[in-house]
Amino acid sequence: MDKVFIHGLAVDAVIGVFEWEKQVRQPLVFDLDMAWDIRQAARTDDLAFALNYQAVTEAVEQFVREQHFQLLESLLERLSEHLLQTFGMPWLRIRVEKPAVVPQARAVGLCIERGVL
Ligand SMILES: Nc1nc2c(c(=O)[nH]1)N=C([C@H](O)[C@@H](O)CO)CN2
Numbered sequence: 001m002d003k004v005f006i007h008g009l010a011v012d013a014v015i016g017v018f019e020w021e022k023q024v025r026q027p028l029v030f031d032l033d034m035a036w037d038i039r040q041a042a043r044t045d046d047l048a049f050a051l052n053y054q055a056v057t058e059a060v061e062q063f064v065r066e067q068h069f070q071l072l073e074s075l076l077e078r079l080s081e082h083l084l085q086t087f088g089m090p091w092l093r094i095r096v097e098k099p100a101v102v103p104q105a106r107a108v109g110l111c112i113e114r115g116v117l
């Protein structure tokens with residue numbers, strides 16, 4: 001299956017288990033890979049048949065800025081449900097990095113895959 005991707009999408013979020021983390025916005029960096037059959041868009045040269053990565057980017061930004069979770073797990077599970085429902089892609093992988101929160105590591109994070117490829 002073809003893939004549309006958005007990599008390195010930085011969004012500030014209120015996220016974390018500690019009290020201090022609930023008082024600040026921290027940068028998260030998302031990589032999304034989304035299955036989509038691109039042939040109709042290619043044949044017609046019409047954005048209406050494409051998975052619009054600009055629209056997905058804006059949906060991710062809005063969702064992440066509005067939701068406040070403790071765990072990255074909760075954020076990614078809800079975000080994946082939201083994107084699958086809104087855009088109708090059959091499968092997606094979302095990877096999120098929380099940079100610079102664990103001093104020993106460059107980044108920590110999570111990657112999930114949902115839907116059927
Ligand atoms: N698997 C996870 N582990 C941890 C998370 C998380 O969301 N998922 N979060 C934290 C803290 O909020 C972190 O940002 C600071 O240690 C710890 N572990």
